[in-house]
Amino acid sequence: MQFNLRTVVPSLIVLAVAVLPLLAPTTQVLLTLALSKGLAVLGVIVLLQAGQVSFGHALFFGVSAYAAAFVGKGFGGGELFSMLAIGVVASLAISVVVGLFVVRYRHIFFGMLNLAVSMIFFSLLEKFYHVTGGSDGLSVARPLFLGIEMEREGFEMVLFYLVLVLALGAAWLTHRFLNSPIGNMMRTIKTNEVRLEYLGVSARNTLLVGYIVSAGLCGLGGALAAVAQGVVTPEYAWWIRSGEFVFIAILGGSGSVGGAFVGSLLYEAVRTYASAFAGDVWQMILGIVLLFVILFAPSGITGLFARLTGRKASPASEEAGQ
């Protein structure tokens, strides 16, 4: 029974997400953005495995979004896959440079340095008006899909299913990565970095690998969000966005890759509908939700689900939640 629940419930969620836009087309953009953001949260979860919280990962979300926007602007609309590829490559390149510096630090220093770098990028986006459009940002024209120019509705449908496939693929690959030797070594940075060094492994290099992976995921999410929204603004790289990623990771559960998407879907749904029906108090609602999660389900929604179905939540997620 328990085995079935653990298999059936995630499958049902995926199926519901896949079918929902067909039944309620107004949810399509919401789901596309939620899944895009979920990819970025997945990146934050990768770092949480090493016990490190980044309060600046919106940097990579923003770098990728702007890179995709520049490609679109420079090539009269651009091609969707080239925009995504260049966005991800840009975030990977920046992550190598930033990562070489920040992986020397741990815990609060790691978190704050990431925040500092992301705020520098945010300022550049604001100040270089002629290049970045300043606080107005840049519009992202609807790109071609495999060379085909599509109408808005058709494109949004294709984009949604592309995001869904990419989210599932990224979740699977990240799960594999975290269970591989290098993924496990990354987890040992949290529990015993000294022993890791005495195994002949550089903890810094190991964390750098995780950092680059996490930035790539954030980058993919950022480029997809830019295309879905049709506009990029400095807020993509703002610290509030970084905090949002951490919030969602804790809400969904940082111990599993599914937590990124469950948390993101719930967060976007609450934010959208709470702001529509309770415009003045929606942030308070989110705050109360987080309070309850930390107090009663520190391993997040996925951790709570695992507990209810009899599987022991990983200590990693418990600790990250606290």
Next chain:
Amino acid sequence: MTERVLLEAKGLEIRFGGVVAAQDINIQIHEGHNLAIIGPNGAGKTTFLNICTGYLKPHKGKVFFDGKDVTRLQPRHLVRRGVARAFQIPQLFTEHSVLENLLIAGAAQSRRWSPFRPLHQIPERKAMLHLLDMVKCSHIADRPVSELPEGQRKLVDIAIALALKPKLLFMDEPTSGVASSEKFEVLDIIAEALTEAKVTSVFVEHDMGIVDRFADEVAVWNRGEVLFRGPPDDVLNHPDVIRDVIGEEV
């Protein structure tokens, strides 16, 4: 026949403020031996281990391993050359099971880290299971290390070190924290595993019963200096050692 020198310390000196933890330490460690380092608290025994395993850098002197100067190398570079370490307080990955601790060590040693091959399916798995068998921990392979008693934690710590296929293993009080009734049992398992793995060992120890049973050479440390070195029978019965270190006859 001359025995091969595996590690040699020449003129090591290190101070912590006004405290001299090592002063002109000159010692050779020969291949195939089990050298015990004894001495009172604060004699500089662990400091010597820390220098030889790259954790501390001496202010003066050099350490040679396999004839090469390794004084300034980081621990991870020393490990790759064949120097491993087991700790006084076992250094384990507490979120992982016993077997996973070994598998991580096995993967680290082989340096084959495919990012998409599950840890439990690495080619070194069979060898790691054999190592667990060697230290009599096969039956606890799936248990989280955080749940183990100290004796088993010590054995797992040593198994991790052996997974690195070292030529030389430093052990800091391999039986400290282990219940008196289990000490010799744990020691015998360690000794057997080291013999099977053909590893030279250097260990710091306060328990002279352990030294007498396991060491084939003993070096006596005091105030950062090596006072005596020789076979256990000679050293442990030396009047100065009995007076300054042991306090009673073994």
